[in-house]
Amino acid sequence: xxxxxxxxxxxxxxxxxxxxxxxxxxxxxxxxxxxxxxxxxxxxxxxxxxxxxxxxxxxxxxxxxxxxxxxxxxxxxxxxxxxxxxxxxxxxxxxxxxxxxxxxxxxxxxxxxxxxxxxxxxxxxxxxxxxxxxxxxxxxxxxxxxxxxxxxxxxxxxxxxxxxxxxxxxxxxxxxxxxxxxxxxxxxxxxxxxxxxxxxxxxxxxxxxxxxxxxxxxxxxxxxxxxxxxxxxxxxxxxxxxxxxxxxxxxxxxxxxxxxxxxxxxxxxxxxxxxxxxxxxxxxxxxxxxxxxxxxxxxxxxxxxxxxxxxxxxxxxxxxxxxxxxxxxxxxxxxxxxxxxxxxxxxxxxxxxxxxxxxxxxxxxxxxxxxxxxxxxxxxxxxxxxxxxxxxxxxxxxxxxxxxxxxxxxxxxxxxxxxxxxxxxxxxxxxxxxxxxxxxxxxxxxxxxxxxxxxxxxxxxxxxxxxxxxxxxxxxxxxxxxxxxxxxxxxxxxxxxxxxxxxxxxxxxxxxxxxxxxxxxxxxxxxxxxxxxxxxxxxxxxxxxxxxxxxxxxxxxxxxxxxxxxxxxxxxxxxxxxxxxxxxxxxxxxxxxxxxxxxxxxxxxxxxxxxxxxxxxxxxxxxxxxxxxxxxxxx
Numbered sequence: 001x002x003x004x005x006x007x008x009x010x011x012x013x014x015x016x017x018x019x020x021x022x023x024x025x026x027x028x029x030x031x032x033x034x035x036x037x038x039x040x041x042x043x044x045x046x047x048x049x050x051x052x053x054x055x056x057x058x059x060x061x062x063x064x065x066x067x068x069x070x071x072x073x074x075x076x077x078x079x080x081x082x083x084x085x086x087x088x089x090x091x092x093x094x095x096x097x098x099x100x101x102x103x104x105x106x107x108x109x110x111x112x113x114x115x116x117x118x119x120x121x122x123x124x125x126x127x128x129x130x131x132x133x134x135x136x137x138x139x140x141x142x143x144x145x146x147x148x149x150x151x152x153x154x155x156x157x158x159x160x161x162x163x164x165x166x167x168x169x170x171x172x173x174x175x176x177x178x179x180x181x182x183x184x185x186x187x188x189x190x191x192x193x194x195x196x197x198x199x200x201x202x203x204x205x206x207x208x209x210x211x212x213x214x215x216x217x218x219x220x221x222x223x224x225x226x227x228x229x230x231x232x233x234x235x236x237x238x239x240x241x242x243x244x245x246x247x248x249x250x251x252x253x254x255x256x257x258x259x260x261x262x263x264x265x266x267x268x269x270x271x272x273x274x275x276x277x278x279x280x281x282x283x284x285x286x287x288x289x290x291x292x293x294x295x296x297x298x299x300x301x302x303x304x305x306x307x308x309x310x311x312x313x314x315x316x317x318x319x320x321x322x323x324x325x326x327x328x329x330x331x332x333x334x335x336x337x338x339x340x341x342x343x344x345x346x347x348x349x350x351x352x353x354x355x356x357x358x359x360x361x362x363x364x365x366x367x368x369x370x371x372x373x374x375x376x377x378x379x380x381x382x383x384x385x386x387x388x389x390x391x392x393x394x395x396x397x398x399x400x401x402x403x404x405x406x407x408x409x410x411x412x413x414x415x416x417x418x419x420x421x422x423x424x425x426x427x428x429x430x431x432x433x434x435x436x437x438x439x440x441x442x443x444x445x446x447x448x449x450x451x452x453x454x455x456x457x458x459x460x461x462x463x464x465x466x467x468x469x470x471x472x473x474x475x476x477x478x479x480x481x482x483x484x485x486x487x488x489x490x491x492x493x494x495x496x497x498x499x500x501x502x503x504x505x506x507x508x509x510x511x512x513x514x515x516x517x518x519x520x521x522x523x524x525x526x527x528x529x530x531x532x533x534x535x536x537x538x539x540x541x542x543x544x545x546x547x548x549x550x551x552x553x554x555x556x557x558x559x560x561x562x563x564x565x566x567x568x569x570x571x572x573x574x575x576x577x578x579x580x581x582x583x584x585x586x587x588x589x590x591x592x593x594x595x596x597x598x599x600x601x602x603x604x605x606x607x608x609x610x611x612x613x614x615x616x617x618x619x620x621x622x623x624x625x626x627x628x629x630x631x632x633x634x635x
Contacts, residue, residue, distance in 0.1 A: 014115065017124050018108045025107040025131035029100035032137050032341050037093055039340035041465030041474070044092055048268050048331040050143035055589050057081035058090070058620045064588040069289045070228035071239045072272075076182035077145045090622055092143075099147045103140035107131045109154035110407045116161045117377055118415055126414045130407055134346035134356060135327065138334065139400060145183050146403045152180035153187070153384075153404050160380065163209075164201075170209045174216030182220055184404075185238045186391040191217055193383040234290035242395075243297030244275055249318065249396040250300035250311060255448060256318040257328045257396055261296070265524060266457075267490065269587075273555035317447040318393045324449035325349075325358025325442050327399040334399060336458045353443050357406070362438040364409035366431040367416025370423060374415075381408050456486035463494055472501060489519060493528040505536045523553035530562055542566050557583040561593040568600055576600045591617045595627050607634060 036043050046054050052073075059066040060082035081095065088094045111127030130136060139146045159173035181187040191214070198210040221238065228236040244261065248254065253262040260266055264274035279295040280287050287295070304311045326349055327334050338344045348355050371378065385405050392401045420428060463478035476498050482491045492515045499508040512532040519525035530545030543566045549559035564579030580597040583590055598613035611634055617627040 013120070014112075017115075017120065017127075018111055021111045021124065021127035021131055022104045022108040024128060025104035026100060028132060029103055029137055029140055030097070032343065033093065033096050033100060033141055035341040036141055040337065041462050041469060041471070042332065042337070043465075045465040045468035046092075046143050047461060047464065050331060052268050053078050053081055053143050055587070057085055058589040061085045062589060062616065062620055066588065068231065070232040070234060070236045071224065072241055072289055074145075074182055074185055074239045075224060076179060077148050080148055081143065090620075095143070096141050099140050102151045103136060103147055104131070106136075106151045106154050106407075109151075109158050110411065112158050113154065113161065113407075114411055114414065116165075117374065117381075117411070118371075118418070122411075122414050122418055125418075126407075126411050129410045129414065133360075133406065133410065134338075134343045135334075135399065135403060135406065138338070138343055138347075139403060142331075144331070144400060146400050149180060149183040149187075150404050150407065152176055152183060154407060156180055157380070157384075167209070170213040171216035174213035175219055178217040178220045181217070182224060182238060185242075186388055188237075189391040190384050190388045193387040194380065197380060197383060232288050232290055234288060236290055240289040240293040243293035243295070243300070245395040247296040247300035247303075249394060250303045250314070252303065252307065252310070254314060254396070256314060256321055257398065257448075259330055259396060259398070265522075267524070269556065270524065270553075273553055276555060277553070315393060318397050319390075320447050321397040321449055322389055322393065322402060323361060323442050324446070325354030325361065326445070326449040327354070327357060328397055328449075330398040330400060332461055333453050333458050336453055351445065358439070358443040360406065360409050360413055361442055362435045363413035363416055365412075365438050366435040367412035367414070367419070369416070369434055370419040370427065370431050371412065371415040381411070384408065456482045456488065456491060459485070460488075460491045460494060463498075467494065467498065472498070476502070487514075487518075489515060489522060489524045489528070493524060493531075496528055496532050500532065500535050505532075508532050509536065521552060523549045523556060523559060526552070527558060527562065530566075534562070534566060539566055539569060543570075555586055557587045557590045557593065560586070561590065561596065564593070564596060564600075568596065568603070571603075573600050573604050589620050591621045591624055591627075594620070595624065595630075598627075598630070602630075610634070 042050075056066050056078035060079060084095045084098055088098075107127050107130040110130050111123045113123070114126040115123030136150075156173050156176040159169075159176055163170050163173055177187060177191055181191070195210060195214070198206045198213070202209055225235070225237050228234070228238075228240075234240075248259060248261055249256065251262055260271055261275050261278075264271045264278070275296070276287070276292055279292045283291075283295060321328060327347070329335070334347065335349055338347045346356070353359075375382070385408050389402060389405050416431065420431065423431075459478045459482035463475045463482060466472075466475035466478060475494075479491065479495045479498055483495055492511050496508040496511050499505075499511070509532055512529040515525045516529045526545045526549045530542045530549065533539070533542035533545060543563065546559055546563035546566060549556065550563060553559055560579050560583035564576045564583065567579060568576035577597060577600045580593045580600065583593040584597070587593075594613055595617045598610040598617070601607075601613065602610035611631065614627045614630050614634075617624050618631070621627075
């Protein structure tokens with residue numbers, strides 16, 4: 001009689017499964033990056049939040065203070081990005097490759113969580129589902145927070161369940177979750193709920209577990225809090241963005257998804273500066289970040305006081321959007337930019353069906369029902385999904401905010417499918433009803449969940465990417481498509497730049513003149529006109545425009561830099577240096593102003609100072625060709 005083969009040691013099979021999941025995830029992410037590098041116009045030209053993180057990381061590498069105040073945003077991801085820049089240089093492909101590795105490891109972590117809560121088969125299935133889930137592949141390739149946040153959240157849960165199993169080393173998950181809070185402070189709401197879990201789970205002995213856990217949570221946070229206090233004189237735990245975001249999600253113009261303060265510009269720095277200027281003008285004095293935040297928080301609360309019915313309906317809408325199948329884009333339209341890779345076939349939004357979230361959530365809800373007998377071990381997961389998810393409802397909803405919830409929805413979906421065959425007919429009927437009802441409700445375009453894309457801004461964003469990569473013909477095609485739809489300031493501004501590059505100065509002047517007529521007090525419109533005047537030789541008119549720009553937008557670096565350029569051409573070198581320094585005081589890694597400051601020193605005969613500044617430009621941006629040419633000439 002043949003003996004059965006010896007069973008594989010559990011530890012060995014776990015390692016094999018972990019690397020299997022991780023390997024498949026990594027292969028898919030590398031394929032995506034190769035396609036995106038070849039096709040995506042923004043791959044080497046990050047915009048909006050991605051550009052902000054990129055600039056902040058550059059400042060860290062250059063040991064230059066980015067903003068002389070408390071952190072506006074949680075700092076962990078920019079510091080992570082800076083570490084990669086320090087190791088690999090400013091190589092956006094390699095950086096994304098490292099992020100792909102983090103994303104692949106996250107899939108392995110989810111396998112471990114699934115194996116711990118259910119069984120090996122369920123863990124393997126959920127790990128593989130995360131590996132192929134298109135939104136994870138997409139965001140692992142973005143210079144945004146989710147890739148690091150999800151890695152830390154899942155690592156924290158792995159450590160948490162290990163600590164619970166052996167009832168020791170509670171400081172390990174605490175420290176990891178503390179790091180996660182430095183990536184997204186909303187994690188703190190989940191940690192507050194975990195305090196209640198400790199009380200419930202361990203009763204009289206709760207403090208022996210909770211104290212080391214929460215002391216470890218504070219370990220990475222306290223240095224940030226101290227730094228914020230030193231810089232601002234205000235007690236700010238991590239960042240001061242909350243009040244501003246609260247107003248964005250609680251005003252008469254809010255739709256629950258828009259991430260812009262009404263009446264401010266849509267560009268990242270333009271909006272940031274307008275938020276600051278508006279608060280300072282309202283209060284009649286210069287303000288620190290925390291004071292600005294309190295001002296906007298008060299405005300949001302005033303909306304609730306004056307329009308309680310409207311505010312309540314808006315909140316209900318945001319709750320629906322949190323569960324809706326449609327992926328609400330924030331920095332760039334996911335449904336538009338998916339076309340540059342194989343994700344084009346894995347993400348879609350039909351009138352009555354949104355894939356993949358529109359399928360995953362109904363499966364997850366049915367799965368939570370069928371696996372309710374395991375509620376004790378799943379309680380931390382329930383707390384995370386509920387508390388962390390709803391922490392965004394007071395603000396606004398986007399796909400990347402809810403993405404950390406998706407691994408746990410996948411876990412519930414897999415659990416539900418595996419339980420389906422083990423329960424009675426009545427349970428199947430109930431689970432099926434949950435699935436079908438939620439499938440119908442959350443895939444409908446209720447509350448504008450399936451809103452139409454802003455096609456003009458999509459074409460503008462693509463054109464800007466092409467322009468910054470030197471692909472003039474492609475940029476021209478896209479900007480002309482945008483102009484057919486809309487004449488927004490940023491679209492017309494880029495169109496004038498493209499026309500000037502083609503030598504069509506008359507067309508550029510016509511567009512700029514029309515823009516100033518439409519928006520006579522908008523800094524970006526005046527800046528466009530100033531650029532056209534400058535490049536067509538009308539220096540006095542250009543100077544007049546730029547002086548109006550810096551009055552209207554005193555925190556805008558482009559205005560000060562452009563005014564400095566005009567003054568430099570007029571050989572007023574000392575004044576030009578002062579203007580460039582003003583721009584650099586607002587954004588120390590604004591390489592255009594740094595290069596121009598070097599030019600001012602060079603024209604004054606201070607070659608050594610020019611050399612130092614141009615070398616700094618190369619350090620910040622190795623692809624800055626003008627600085628390289630200037631350094632070669634100095635040799």
